[in-house]
Amino acid sequence: AGPPPGFARGPPPEPLDPALARTREQLAPLWAEWLSLCTQQGANERSFVSQLQAAGWLRRDEHGDRFLRVLTELAISAAHADAAAAADAAKPPLAMAPLDAYSNLVVLMLKALTPEPTPSGGRDTSPAAVAATAQAQLALLTKVLGALVAHLLRSHAHAAALRLAPHRHEPAAAPPPFNQRAYLRLIGNWMLDLSAPDPALDTLQPQMLFAFAAALDALRPSRVPGFAFGWLELVAHRAFMPKLLLAKGHKGWPRLQSLLVSLFSFLYPSLSAPRLAPAIKHLYRGALRVLLVLLHDFPEFLCDYHLALCDAIPPTCIQMRNLVLSAFPRNMMLPDPFTPNLKVDLLPEISQPPTILSPYTSALSAAGVLEPLDAFLKSRGPPALLHDLRARLAAPDGSFRVGVINALVLHVGVHAISHGLSAPAALHGSPPVECLAGIAAELSSEGRYLFLNGLANQLRYPNNHTHYFSCLLLLLFAEARDETLQEQITRVLVERLIVHRPHPWGLLITFIELIKNARYAFWSKAFTRCAPEVERLFESVARSCMAGGAGAANASEQEAAA
Secondary structure (H helix, E strand, O other): OOOOOOOOOOOOOOOOOHHHHHHHHHHHHHHHHHHHHHOOOOOOHHHHHHHHHHOOOOOOOHHHHHHHHHHHHHHHHHHOOOOHHHOOOOOOOOOHHHHHHHHHHHHHHHHHOOOOOOOOOOOOOOHHHHHHHHHHHHHHHHHHHHHHHHHHHHHHHHHHHHHHOOOOOOOOOOOOOOOHHHHHHHHHHHHHHHHOOOOOOHHHOOHHHHHHHHHHHHOOOOOOHHHHHHHHHHHOOOOOHHHHHOOHHHOOHHHHHHHHHHHHHHHHHHHOOOOOOHHHHHHHHHHHHHHHHHHHHOHHHHHHOHHHHHHHOOOOOHHHHHHHHOOOOOOOOOOOOOOOOOOHHHOHHHHOOOOOOOOHHHHHHHOOOHHHHHHHHHHOOOHHHHHHHHHHOEOOOOOEOHHHHHHHHHHHHHHHHHOOOOOHHHHOOOHHHHHHHHHHHHOOHHHHHHHHHHHHOOOOOOOHHHHHHHHHHHHHHHOOOOHHHHHHHHHHHHHHHOOOOOOOHHHHHHHHHHHHOHHHOHHHOHHHOOOHHHHHHHHHHHHHHHOOHHHHHOOOHHHHHO
16 A cells, blocks of 8 residues: 555656676675674774775775675664664663774774885875875765765655655565664774774865765755754864864865854744744754854854854844954954943054954845945945845845845955055045945845844944944944934844843944934933833943943853853
8 A cells, every 4th residue: 555645656666787786796795794893802893804905895986885884884884774663752762882893893994095115015105196096085085974874864755754654565675764863883993993094094184174074065954854953062072173173274164154144044044934843943052062162162253254153144133143243353452332432443452353254245246235235335325226125135025135135244344445445534425325324224134134233243343344334234223314223223233132142242332332422312302212111121231331340341242151
């Protein structure tokens, strides 16, 4: 009997491969022999690997690919040997010994790929021999990870099909139930073993990290939701994330940035919903902890990629965004934002530009915004140009392109600073300010909120971007024609201050200036007194900002992780 009408049948069964079937028959006794060796004290494991090499199992061809695929299947099937007896258990049993045996075998196979000895019996350390060894080891590791990724994808698809059609007939050779802990164990073991100091594996660094990054990208949560928790644990693994960020020339930074964006993009729809599922709550807290580690140990990474990360974080995740924007370089002594009569424009750091590694101009070009935007900034084009720009900030379905809005804001700010239009006296009436103010006036309430968030995302540590956008927001507040824009500016600032610390330095100095300077007449605005609870909220935030002291400026990691 087939599945009930309307239910998916799942992935079709793989066609029978006689070569694969023969490989299974040949490897079954070898796998049993290897499991037995792993339980013996002082067993000659290297001799077993030499036998595999002599038999041609490690060749870089289809024969070797089938060998790795079957080994992966045997290891994971052995780990699930008792799963059928406890199918209804909340946490199905998983035998770790077969997984550890397989991971150890892979490490030994990689170590066996060493240069041929020289005629004198020594190790060939010539550059050509070292390069050849590194290439062979990387090729084997890539194939091993590829076999594991393929097995995980098949198992995950099979489990998804069973959920859709729970009563469909199972073939006799059905794969074991999907259990992400098996794959987490294997990849975690390899991360630890291959990152340990070992002369036989030194040539594999840092390409080994890039191979793991590529495998994790292939297993990103949007593609394999059932592996999301294991995936996040591997991304944050102590043998992966820190070493990836410490790779020479920051070559690992773009890879980690891509993985984090994948995580936030997966969470985006769920975190934008009114209620969070328990699993999403746990995953969100895990993401917060990863950001806290980066904020503490690698703040420059968050500084340089703040734009791409904020693009992927939902507007509702204010604390998560604050963690990214609170980062500042480790060699900087952050001035106390609560210092009375602090002269921000006289700080030596305030004239320095920040490093931006996110390719924001690419987003503008792809949306068709860059060319008309530059035309307006150069010649103060007709007002119709601003109307056209506003239309390009919206997607065909009517939603706003947050990434394009954030890129536009940053591009205009960079243009103003590079053309000497960032000083407070030069702001009024300048083309960049006219452009941003005009776009804000053209946008709907929702679009303006996202636009103001893009401005507030530049209020970070002391630099010339923070100074420019702080002055710009205060200018927009002072010159607003009605209180609607002023209320939205206040909302964007206050909602970032009422969450747990840390709070970005630029956010604090901007809000303190707004409520202290009589020019802005903040406390006379009707929206500050529209209801008793709103009035108490503003008074509470003002007290914490005015009397915060240096201690309040520091990031409270315990609060953020709570």
